[in-house]
Amino acid sequence: MKETAMTKRLIFLAALTGLVLLPAAVFAQKNSCLECHRGLDAELKAPAVGFAGDVHQEFGLSCKDCHGGNPAQDDVDKAKDKTFKGAPKRAAIPELCASCHADAAYMRRFNPSLRVDQLSQYATSRHGQLLKKGDAKVAVCTDCHGVHGIQTAKYPKSQTFPWNIPQTCARCHSDAAYMKPYGIPTDQMAKYKESVHAAALFDKKDMSAPTCNSCHGNHGAVPPDVKSIGSVCRQCHPSTGDLFAKGPHKKAFDDMGLSECEACHGNHKIVPPTTAMLGTADGSVCLQCHDKGSKGYAAAGELRTLFDGFESRVAANAAVLDVAEKKGVEVSDPVYKLKDVNTVLVSAKNLVHGLSLPDIKKKLAEGDSTLTDVEKAGQNALDEAKFRRKGLIIATFFLALFGVALFFKIRSMHKAG
Amino acid sequence: MNRFARNIYAYLDERFKFEGLIAYSKHKKVPEHEYSFWYYFGGISLFLAGIQIATGIMLLLYYTPSIDAAHESVQFIMSSVKFGWLIRSVHSWTANILIGILFVHMFSTFFLKAYRKPRELTWITGFFLLVLFMAFGFSGYLLPWNELSYFATRVGTDIAGSLPLIGPWLKTVILGGPSVSQATLSRFFWFHVALLPLAAFFLMAIHVLLVQTLGMSVPIKIKDKTHKEISFFPDFIYKDALGWTLILVLIGVVCVFLPWEVGKKADPFTATPLGIKPEWYFTFMFTTLKLVPGHVLFFEGEQLVILAIMVGAVIWLLAPYLDRKAARDKPSPFFTWLGIAILLYIIVLTVLTYAVPRIGQ
Numbered sequence: 161m162k163e164t165a166m167t168k169r170l171i172f173l174a175a176l177t178g179l180v181l182l183p184a185a186v187f188a189q190k191n192s193c194l195e196c197h198r199g200l201d202a203e204l205k206a207p208a209v210g211f212a213g214d215v216h217q218e219f220g221l222s223c224k225d226c227h228g229g230n231p232a233q234d235d236v237d238k239a240k241d242k243t244f245k246g247a248p249k250r251a252a253i254p255e256l257c258a259s260c261h262a263d264a265a266y267m268r269r270f271n272p273s274l275r276v277d278q279l280s281q282y283a284t285s286r287h288g289q290l291l292k293k294g295d296a297k298v299a300v301c302t303d304c305h306g307v308h309g310i311q312t313a314k315y316p317k318s319q320t321f322p323w324n325i326p327q328t329c330a331r332c333h334s335d336a337a338y339m340k341p342y343g344i345p346t347d348q349m350a351k352y353k354e355s356v357h358a359a360a361l362f363d364k365k366d367m368s369a370p371t372c373n374s375c376h377g378n379h380g381a382v383p384p385d386v387k388s389i390g391s392v393c394r395q396c397h398p399s400t401g402d403l404f405a406k407g408p409h410k411k412a413f414d415d416m417g418l419s420e421c422e423a424c425h426g427n428h429k430i431v432p433p434t435t436a437m438l439g440t441a442d443g444s445v446c447l448q449c450h451d452k453g454s455k456g457y458a459a460a461g462e463l464r465t466l467f468d469g470f471e472s473r474v475a476a477n478a479a480v481l482d483v484a485e486k487k488g489v490e491v492s493d494p495v496y497k498l499k500d501v502n503t504v505l506v507s508a509k510n511l512v513h514g515l516s517l518p519d520i521k522k523k524l525a526e527g528d529s530t531l532t533d534v535e536k537a538g539q540n541a542l543d544e545a546k547f548r549r550k551g552l553i554i555a556t557f558f559l560a561l562f563g564v565a566l567f568f569k570i571r572s573m574h575k576a577g
Numbered sequence: 578m579n580r581f582a583r584n585i586y587a588y589l590d591e592r593f594k595f596e597g598l599i600a601y602s603k604h605k606k607v608p609e610h611e612y613s614f615w616y617y618f619g620g621i622s623l624f625l626a627g628i629q630i631a632t633g634i635m636l637l638l639y640y641t642p643s644i645d646a647a648h649e650s651v652q653f654i655m656s657s658v659k660f661g662w663l664i665r666s667v668h669s670w671t672a673n674i675l676i677g678i679l680f681v682h683m684f685s686t687f688f689l690k691a692y693r694k695p696r697e698l699t700w701i702t703g704f705f706l707l708v709l710f711m712a713f714g715f716s717g718y719l720l721p722w723n724e725l726s727y728f729a730t731r732v733g734t735d736i737a738g739s740l741p742l743i744g745p746w747l748k749t750v751i752l753g754g755p756s757v758s759q760a761t762l763s764r765f766f767w768f769h770v771a772l773l774p775l776a777a778f779f780l781m782a783i784h785v786l787l788v789q790t791l792g793m794s795v796p797i798k799i800k801d802k803t804h805k806e807i808s809f810f811p812d813f814i815y816k817d818a819l820g821w822t823l824i825l826v827l828i829g830v831v832c833v834f835l836p837w838e839v840g841k842k843a844d845p846f847t848a849t850p851l852g853i854k855p856e857w858y859f860t861f862m863f864t865t866l867k868l869v870p871g872h873v874l875f876f877e878g879e880q881l882v883i884l885a886i887m888v889g890a891v892i893w894l895l896a897p898y899l900d901r902k903a904a905r906d907k908p909s910p911f912f913t914w915l916g917i918a919i920l921l922y923i924i925v926l927t928v929l930t931y932a933v934p935r936i937g938q
Contacts, residue, residue: 488836490656548663552833556826563822570815573807 210309351429390420403514439464484541602810669837723840867937
């Protein structure tokens with residue numbers, strides 16, 4: 161009787177264990193590709209290792225989805241059955257990726273918000289056009305996104321994460337030998353690194369700072385033409401673009417066939433704009449078009465004088481506040497006000513794109529009264545520092561006098577026994 | 578003294594019996610010998626504590642204990658209140674000088690074995706006064722609500738939170754919640770201006786009363802030699818006053834040339850700045866925590882250090898009872914060497930904290 165009960169219990173336990181393990185056995189799909197490749201040498205092992213961190217693997221895709229074959233088979237010959245495609249040719253990669261990525265219904269299952277127009281965009285890109293002509297050296301999907309370890313652009317280690325993009329593009333575009341047949345410069349990366357945009361991206365870790373794809377596009381990457389540069393820059397600098405469009409330069413630039421922003425600011429090496437860009441001295445971009453004696457030449461000189469005067473006042477005040485701060489006077493309030501003045505200055509500099517002298521003067525006048533307050537506060541702070549030192553000297557004098565008197569009193573008491 | 582002043586004095590004397598007090602002070606003698614210099618640190622500590630009370634009361638007039646206004650109110654004191662910069666700088670600098678002087682006072686008392694019978698309670702009250710003034714420093718440090726003080730408090734209370742058994746509870750009690758917040762500022766303020774001053778006043782009263790009742794101790798080494806005695810008033814007080822004057826000049830100089838900074842307003846959402854450390858008088862304990870490995874045998878390194886510091890503090894507190902030789906007026910070299918070792922440890926660890934900022938990382 162006892163044995164029967166025990167047997168029943170054991171059967172029940174075995175059934176329960178089976179029930180728990182059954183789903184695991186069903187879902188643990190065999191992948192002989194990975195098993196085999198993990199045991200191979202470096203080049204053949206890499207796909208298996210890299211795929212462990214691949215976004216496709218996360219969504220349940222496996223080797224056969226790109227390469228075909230039957231990963232359920234242990235035997236190499238059986239695994240590489242008639243469906244096996246092997247490594248796709250470079251030229252075929254965009255089509256291969258697009259077989260899923262251009263299929264809206266299929267992609268919706270994994271990420272409904274992901275775009276599905278990468279292939280059509282690629283076809284419009286310089287890379288895509290050259291590939292179509294049979295140049296397999298140009299970038300295809302795997303050159304930018306990687307292969308067997310593809311991560312979405314959200315991951316900082318991804319090749320398409322904002323601060324990795326310049327390096328991703330530079331792998332080909334900075335390689336002089338590789339780019340030689342195309343006859344285009346290879347100093348874009350070097351120039352970009354010196355730009356204000358690179359400083360924002362790399363130093364401030366500002367993910368919204370523009371990288372290569374912000375101006376050239378990503379899948380449809382082409383150099384923006386002269387007419388579209390202004391629109392490209394307006395994506396981030398809309399007010400500057402509006403001012404420029406309303407100003408006299410717009411028509412002149414269009415007539416001369418000049419690109420808008422690029423003509424003065426350059427392209428890859430866009431450095432922080434300074435007042436030195438204005439005026440009639442060396443380094444002024446105005447001199448590119450305005451000859452001595454022209455109306456524009458005079459206006460450039462006037463603008464420079466206006467900004468130089470304002471900026472020198474700002475600098476002088478900053479220096480005074482710095483001295484006062486070093487002397488120990490609390491000047492955070494005027495320092496804060498000076499930041500407001502700087503904001504006015506930046507706005508006034510932006511107005512240069514509209515070239516309306518009255519508007520610029522009006523804007524600078526807004527900062528004038530604050531600057532006067534700061535000047536006053538700076539002077540007060542210096543006076544306060546002097547007052548404190550004088551006070552210390554006087555107080556120390558009286559304390560020393562008191563100390564000396566005490567000393568003599570103590571000595572006389574000692575003498576008196 | 579003119580007639581009016583004489584009348585006022587006579588009126589007050591009749592009621593407060595000044596004459597008796599003056600007679601007692603004149604009658605009271607203070608031994609004078611080669612080690613007398615160290616006596617004056619007690620008087621200087623008392624003088625600095627007085628400055629702290631006076632400047633603290635003045636600061637209360639403008640300080641606002643709220644996380645939205647604390648930093649701004651300190652900035653206002655430093656920039657807009659007439660002599661606010663001086664009052665606040667004197668308060669902050671004096672707090673640090675006072676703790677330094679208290680350490681000197683404590684170690685000189687220890688090395689001169691002035692704690693020996695019957696002055697055990699003077700030593701014990703003195704020890705607790707040092708702990709109280711360090712608590713004053715810890716609580717006062719947070720009040721300006723600046724970045725350094727905010728994160729130093731977070732680090733400090735995290736250490737308290739790692740204590741075995743009572744750690745999490747203690748941390749919650751100190752912070753008034755799970756993290757440094759308005760509740761923390763409120764209770765640190767309450768601690769700094771209400772509870773601690775009351776406790777310190779009470780302990781100082783006992784300490785001074787004991788000093789007055791028992792008189793100054795004479796070191797064992799020269800106990801049997803004949804030495805001079807001076808009257809407590811005015812001779813000793815004059816000398817004390819000379820020390821106070823010198824320290825006042827020092828405070829004036831540092832306050833004018835290095836006014837205590839306001840710092841950046843605390844932002845709880847920013848990452849802890851690199852190299853954050855507590856006030857200098859806590860750094861020897863802080864660096865010890867950094868140097869000890871995470872696990873020592875079966876113990877958590879941090880808990881072991883805290884436990885060792887607590888045991889060390891109790892031994893230090895009970896020195897008058899443990900040092901049996903000194904109690905019998907006999908030299909006790911073991912305790913002298915123990916004191917030297919502890920003093921060297923504190924100095925070396927404090928210097929290392931500043932000289933090697935990445936120590937233990």
